[in-house]
Amino acid sequence: MTVLLTRRFLTDAVRTPVNLLVLVLVPVVFVVVASRPLADTAELLGGPGGPAVQTATAGWAAGFIAAIAMYFQLRAARAADRRLVLAGLAPVRLVAARMATGLTLALLSAAAALVALAARTGLGDAPGRVVAGTVMYAVIYLAIGPLIGALVANPVNGTVLVLFLWIIDVFFGPVLGAADRPLTRVLPTHFVTLWMVDLPSGHGGRLGDLGWALTWTAAALTAAWTVITATSRTRHARRRAPPGSVRAQLAAGVRMGLREAGRNRVLWALLIAVPVVFVLLAVATTPQENTTLTVRENGSTLDQQAWLPDIHGGTMAPIAIGSLATLVGVFTVLDARSGDRRLSLAGFRPTALLASRLSIVALGALVTTAASLSVTATVFDARNWPRYIAASVLIALTYGLIGVLLGPLFGRVGGILIAFLVPFLDLGIEQSPMLRSAPPDWAHALPGYGSGRVLIDAALTPGFDETGPLLIAVAWLAGLTLAAAALFHRSAAPVALKNRAPNEPAPSTAGTAR
Template sequence: MTPMTAAARGTGPLLVRRFLTDYARNRVNLLMLVLVPGVFVGAASGSIAKLGELLSGTAAPGAQVQTATAGWAAGFIAAIAMYFQIRAARAADRRLILAGLPARRLATARAATGLALAVMASAAAVLTLAAGTGITHPGQVIAGTFMFAVIYLAIGALLGALVAGPVNGIVLIFFVWILDVMFGPVFGSATRPAGRVFPTHFVTLWMTDLPSHHAGRVGDLGWALVWTLGATILAWTVVTRTSRTARAPRHGRPGTVTAQLRAALQAGLLDWGRNRVLWVLLAAVPTVFIVLATALAPGSKTRMTVDENGRQVSTVVDLSFGAGIHPAFMAPIAISSLAVLVGMFLTLDSRAADRRLVLAGQRPGPLLAARLALIAIAALLIVGVSLAVTAAVADIRQWGSYIAANTLLALTYALLGVILAPLFGRIAGVLVAFMVPFLDLGIYQDPMLYSMPPAWAHYLPGYGGFRVLTDAVLTGNFDQTGPLLIAFAWLAGITAAATVVFRRGMHTTRRTAHSRRQPTTAPLRTTKHLGRVA
């Protein structure tokens, strides 16, 4: 037995502790373990239950929906955490293996770390559910929530191995998660055969006591365990394979203001051109989301409040498949969710290169303009694709106002992503970037859930744009000047904030570089002085 082999035997628990310490070192990650379940399970579960009732057409799915939210929260946290465990640590893992650490031992440590993260995510979600609504069958809920976390742990590991770009990876995780939730039993028929292909279909059925009548002799619990065991095997296989490979990072390059701006734009667009998966995702995700919203349109009517000639009027709106109202309200949610992720990751991915460019002589102004232009192009691409699909399935009364409202929301949320990027980093930033548009546009601004947004929701970034959008969908005359001005004020304010955040990052870097040069120049001045004295 070689000394390295003997030493490696005790490294497994040490590596797990180090990996968990690295995760906990970012205090925001720990905050997300409380915040995400608090949002899904605590604050928004009642509104989600109301949405489930609207979409499923059943009289009282509220208890099932609130129970399922614990699994949704745990799964989402576990998937994001495992994605970055696999993707961000590839170079470090490769160096450990080259130094003599057995690949299997490293893979075991990574897998154990993922399992520990799944346990933490599940515990946070279950505790939040117990504190908020109570748990009728604790053993069933705890086990079901943990199964959710393990299944999504495997999804995060698989995408971490296959998808290099964090934008692409996180968008795909969000895409799988939203399909799984929206096509799940609590938002539709528990007996629908097509639902069996989604990863947590049987787990949800067993966890929420919704009999499927299509599980055969094995039963819903049996199929849920099969999915969980398959996910465990998949996660182990992926972690073992990826521990043998690694990749290296990239760089970027810098004259007059116009020349620098043109060069930065060309470099950014060239980098985008190589990332074909991103372009496909920016087109495919909103398309599928809106088509899905059309297919899941509730066959019911609801009462909404609209502004007509300066007066608030209550009107009954048909939400059924043929009316085309439901996808019109779902489109801005897809647009804003993608825009904030794109804004955040384009900022994070270019930050190191931007700092090197500034140190090499690039002016921060043209560099900032180029980055904001690239983010705006991405946001407008999302808007264009989404509206093209929406036009085929939705009935919009004022298309000009509808396009303007979606564009304002996309740009606002894309720039919000620029601000979130340096504040929260990758893992916590993704969770915050997901929750803000979900709560703002998907819950509190949605006229299907609230005839008028709560008073405090008037201060959220989506209020002005969504009021303009609602007016465009439901009325034939524009009379939302006040909300439109609010939307422009949000866009102007968030642009100014993004500019400050970007310039501050570049200024800090330059000051740091300057301070590093000081020790080398001071002794030179002293030496010259001593020479003159001599």
């Protein structure tokens, strides 16, 4: 029975082909593209850098995929699991099948990451250690996914929490920073990372780094089993307030979206808290040294020396803004898709419906921007604040629209993984002035190039010399708006009613959003 359930759960998990593709593609792209820039970042921030960071990227990718896969498996199947238990299925069989399913998906992503790492840099002198460490990463994050899934029902909040914990674990872990910081020893993969890259901590005690890594792994398995068991217990479902009736067009659509967003207080708290913590922690771990940046001033290209602690906060803010704005765009469209189809059937104008949805996306993006810039202003002083703020808003709106496109194209799981990957590679690596003095030529085609150059210009120079990048950023914004409108009209269109008898009721579209 357990094997049968596992096979059925896996079939359901990969029913959408793009999900299976993304489970393999995201770790491969992350390892291939991000390993070298992250190694450079580690050296810049005082970490070991080099092969140690590139080896750890396989574990980071596998862990993130495992957490996201388990979160959505738990949230999507919670009601079905309870019905199975009510029908007489032993809870232990159900939990074993769920764990086996999550572990299989995690191992698939881990294998893809390891293959990419082997092709990129090789597995080093101790391939067994690298493989075992990557699997331990996946198992530890296998517990983080269902734990957040049990506590946080809204997928936006849950995804942001997973991303937030992953960022803290990775960027403040032992290979991207100093390995001897006492505060970072409580991170879930601290000892796993040290053992995986063969970097002895000196503070493992009698257990040693491997002993603590195995302890974390065993505790994660126990926690995952406990959480999944608890969520499969039967209890009365909570009734949700019915949505309000909508008649007015644009005004009603915006008011309805704001009312729904206002109920999700946790989301707004996360949109504010995540960038605040991210920027402050980044500044707190910045080494005291200079870096060279390429800027334009009075029509000339100049290499400018900058004190790293003074500019790090200002360059980290757009990463937080872009990532969270993308997630807001993904879930705003997906959560409202079935409702939008019903509104279209009721005669709601598509233009007004699109404008109301984009207004909610813009609001979420602006809240994230305001929170990021409020804390950035305490640790960073831009040379031209109005242009710096305008560039940040441009980044937020651009990536909010990218999220609007990713949701209908890739669904929930695939959309989240792509939403994590695109702003990270674009804003966090290719456009980052921390890693290179200027973006490479091919990165000029990325959506963050234009607004990113305007932001750097405003941060470091008093004059404005980035007219070309500004026009590129505006063109991206206009093109993404047109693409979002076209995709929205198609995805929000009423489901075609074919071969239906005259008195037969129309089919429900409540389950169409994935």
